[in-house]
Amino acid sequence: MADKPSLRDYQRTLSARLVNPAAGQSASKLGVQAGGSRWLIDLADTSEVIPAPRVYPVPLTRAWFLGVTNIRGNLYSVVDFRAFIEGIATTVTEQSRLLLVADRYRIYCGLLVDRVLGLYRDEQLQVDNAAGKAPQWSTTQFIDHQSQPWQHLGMPQLVAHPDFLQVGT
Numbered sequence: 067m068a069d070k071p072s073l074r075d076y077q078r079t080l081s082a083r084l085v086n087p088a089a090g091q092s093a094s095k096l097g098v099q100a101g102g103s104r105w106l107i108d109l110a111d112t113s114e115v116i117p118a119p120r121v122y123p124v125p126l127t128r129a130w131f132l133g134v135t136n137i138r139g140n141l142y143s144v145v146d147f148r149a150f151i152e153g154i155a156t157t158v159t160e161q162s163r164l165l166l167v168a169d170r171y172r173i174y175c176g177l178l179v180d181r182v183l184g185l186y187r188d189e190q191l192q193v194d195n196a197a198g199k200a201p202q203w204s205t206t207q208f209i210d211h212q213s214q215p216w217q218h219l220g221m222p223q224l225v226a227h228p229d230f231l232q233v234g235t
Contacts, residue, residue: 094109094185094186094187095107095108095109095185095186095187095188095218096108096109096112096115096165096182096184096185096186097182097183097184097185097186097216098163098165098179098180098181098182098183099179099180099181099183100147100148100151100152100156100177100179100180101148101151101152101154101156101180102152103151103152103215103217104183104214104215104216104217105147105179105216105217105218105219106186106191106208106216106217106218106219107165107218107219107221108221109185110168111167111168111171111219111221112165112166112167112168113166113167113168113169114165114166115163115164115165115166115182116137116163116164116166116176117160117162117163117164118158118162118163118164118178119135119136119137119144119164120135121133121134121135121144122134122135124233126234126235127233127234127235128232128233128234128235129146129149129153129155130145130146130147130149130150130153130155131143131144131145131146131233132144132145132146132178135164135176137166137176140174141174142164142166142174142175142176143174143175143176143233144164144175144176144178145175145176145177145178145230146178147177147178147179148178148179148180150230151201156178156179156180157180158178159180159181161180161181161182162178162179162180162181163178163179163181163182164176164177164178164179165177165179167221167225168221171221171222171225173225175225186210186216190210190211191208191209191210191216192208192209192210193206193207193208194207194208194209194215197215200217201217202223202227203219203220203221203223203224203227203230204217204218204219204220205218205219205220205223206218
């Protein structure tokens, strides 16, 4: 009997198929909500999306750094993305998800978000040139066909930003 692929392998395969230009689709992005803002994240910038796990607090850290969690034997730091960007803690619900940062960034970190809103293709979005000032890790601002504002999360900029890296108080 053949071994079943792991959930992680399945998600990687699915992500690769979703962003494959040969399939006739433009690059897909994952839409998430963090507080009052909507964010688009390149699928290649996340390794997994999981329900919010139990998190163990770490003393003497900033309020947005929730602590650490064990995911299949690996310790991940957990950042409350809403608290990081808005200063307001996320209320964890059944819809809350932890987005694990892609392995290529070599940072075992997860971003806690209020909920996942679905997959979006570039043709579903329009660049919003009239948008106001955005954080340094927001590479582009968009609006969708319902005039909802979105920000594109530049994962390389976020994980290298000094404010993000400084979790101690």
